[in-house]
Amino acid sequence: MTLKDLARELGVSTATVSNAFNRPDQLSPKLRAHILTEARHLGYSGPDARARSLRTGRSRIIAVILAESLTYSLNDAVSSELLSGIAEVLDTRGHTLLLLSGRQNAASVPGASSIADGFIVYGLMPSLKLFSDLPPERPLVAVDFDIEDHATVHVDNEPACYAIARHALRTPTRRPAVINLRLTEQPCNGRIDDDQALLSAERTITRARLAGFQRAFAEAGIDPAEVPMWNIEENTFEVCTPVIEEILDLPEAERPDLLLCMSDRIALTVVTLAEQRGLRIPEDLRLTGFDGIAEGQYRAPRLTTIRQDSTEKGRIAARMILGMEPAESRVMATEMMIGDTCP
Amino acid sequence: MTLKDLARELGVSTATVSNAFNRPDQLSPKLRAHILTEARHLGYSGPDARARSLRTGRSRIIAVILAESLTYSLNDAVSSELLSGIAEVLDTRGHTLLLLSGRQNAASVPGASSIADGFIVYGLMPSLKLFSDLPPERPLVAVDFDIEDHATVHVDNEPACYAIARHALRTPTRRPAVINLRLTEQPCNGRIDDDQALLSAERTITRARLAGFQRAFAEAGIDPAEVPMWNIEENTFEVCTPVIEEILDLPEAERPDLLLCMSDRIALTVVTLAEQRGLRIPEDLRLTGFDGIAEGQYRAPRLTTIRQDSTEKGRIAARMILGMEPAESRVMATEMMIGDTCP
DNA sequence: GCTGCTAACTAAATCGTTCCAGTCCACCCT
DNA sequence: AGGGTGGACTGGAACGATTTAGTTAGCAGC
Secondary structure (H helix, E strand, C coil): CCHHHHHHHHCCCHHHHHHHHHCHHHCCHHHHHHHHHHHHHHCCCCCCHHHHHHHHCCCCEEEEEECCCHHHHHHCHHHHHHHHHHHHHHHHCCCEEEEEECCCCCCHHHHHHCCCCEEEEECCCCCHHHHHHCCCCCCEEEECCCCCCCEEEEECHHHHHHHHHHHHHHCCCCCEEEEEECCECCCCCEEECCCHHHECCCCHHHHHHHHHHHHHHHHCCCCHHHCCEEEECCCCHHHHHHHHHHHHCCCCCCCCCEEEECCHHHHHHHHHHHHHCCCCCCCCCEEECCECCCHHHHCCCCCEEEECCHHHHHHHHHHHHCCCCCCCCEEECCEEECCCCCC | CCHHHHHHHHCCCHHHHHHHHHCHHHCCHHHHHHHHHHHHHCCCCCCCHHHHHHHHCCCCEEEEEECCCHHHHHHCHHHHHHHHHHHHHHHHCCCEEEEEECCCCCCHHHHHHCCCCEEEEECCCCCHHHHHHCCCCCCEEEECCCCCCCEEEEECHHHHHHHHHHHHHHCCCCCEEEEEECCECCCCCEEECCCHHHECCCCHHHHHHHHHHHHHHHHCCCCHHHCCEEEECCCCHHHHHHHHHHHHCCCCCCCCCEEEECCHHHHHHHHHHHHHCCCCCCCCCEEECCECCCHHHHCCCCCEEEECCHHHHHHHHHHHHCCCCCCCCEEECCEEECCCCCC
16 A cells, blocks of 8 residues: 555545645645545554655654674663663754664665665774765764764763772872773773783874873872773673672782772672672772663762763764754763772 | 665666665675665765655664653663663664654654554553554564553563562461552552452553462462552652652551562652661561562662563563564563561 | 746655566477 | 576665645625
């Protein structure tokens, strides 16, 4: 049953049926009512979205391309919140959300994605060439990484990390350490040795956070190069665990008494594993997170962290894509939350 | 730049260009290589997904229609896991995921959704008529609710709840109570009085869980009608809090010593609020959950709960939609996990 | 009665592909 | 030489809508 069939059946032109669905003002209310009734009656459920999108060039679909796997992105609090914010705005404007992962089979991206009216890209893609396959005339907004010729949405990573590190270092600290998230070029889950060449030039977010920490160290009279660093590859409990066990199981004389973590997930894993070992927080170990996820604030000890509003970040990106606000790069403010893990 | 332009530019037919992209065996490797090179060179990034989907009738997009708002669904552990499982399967088969909410502006559903090749519907829709607007010839699988003429995927709610309640009632219990999730027809966030007419006939999942609890009560010599019940409208910390505060702040003589909760989110909220009040778990208060979400197992006290594999549920639904397994209704097994909250 | 105007409706081109049904030609077999 | 075969490529009709540029009919104004 197509629009054409319906038109023939009713003895009107296809244009009129089309208008009945799309432009009520173009035909008499009476005829329109008749058409809609008959349509329902004959089992025609409205114009086919495929044909419509071909003809009009718009689908009311926005694609979100995620650097990590969909499985990860859907389970991680920060990216879920981002998606939430995006979905919220799209929903109110009658758009829908197509989820794509840039990771594994990037094949699906150029394939299906050209259906979308616009693209929101989250996190650094492994293959930047991916973008050359996207239709260049459709809008693209990058979230949490930089890309030429497109608007990006960020938070103030460096100042935020400087501020929280500075706060943490006000308390006398003997052995501070940093747990990075996806800092290195090559996958590395564990201690980072001195070889600074390992640091990825592309991970601008992570570098900015680290730079903030290091500025505070320097200011506090600590040589940043002396501060031990670990790296974590994926922001999940499972991946964090072995690295953090390695840290907490160091001999007491080497064990850090302050851990600056690049995410709340990492910090929460530290809390869990520290509790299991009978370490007292903050007496034996102080720590800070980043993100301000809800889970970190539910139960004692509440995380000391930087709250970023990922939902709002998503809303902004979505509004930019829909042209509701100018698509120019934005840096969002964050808020330091002093919890129990580093008073 | 379209396929036609490219064909003209190269002096070949459109059919040949199309074959170069879709059916390598239909033309000489040499010509194919030439076409692909020139395509890239002239800025043609492959066949337009919109036209293709119109012509072929397939888009490689599967729509997931969620009963709750997208914001909720993305933040809730259970539905995220379901989405994860779906995404995982779709990804490996080169399909993508379109997210739709059946809730607020159901308008977007009939509109954009007809682009999808198939539909997975999760949770009971407020307006069942919604489905009549979906193209009837495309496959549809329902998850966690029943709908005629379509395959559904469930867990064994009644036996699982019977088993956990039975386990809980082995310990002498003076005042058991049930905290339901979306049981009532009319929104009701708080105590449910005797009026059984309030119970929704459509919420088959919830009813099954309650039935399981009640069977165990009866068997233990407790009149199910005497067991106080509360209801919670949305499975979030924020919505749970006032109801649970109401329960925990009852005078000690009335306060339940066993809470059978229909979700881990509810149970976790109970843990948090009970801790704040200095109640000891399980000495002063025992409780059980449902779902087996990771968050409930990270930290002490670990929840006693029913673990359901939502990820696998998603995988199954996705495989049914893709025709990788027969689309016939399935009931999945669950597993009881004895944690610290009800040993 | 003619003109001009508006509301209501229509004919036909178009969107960018895919794919069926050929056509053409080179080559092989007998 | 003639017939058969198969590989390589093409023409053009769909797919199901939207939209532009009309056409008609009715009515008011002079």
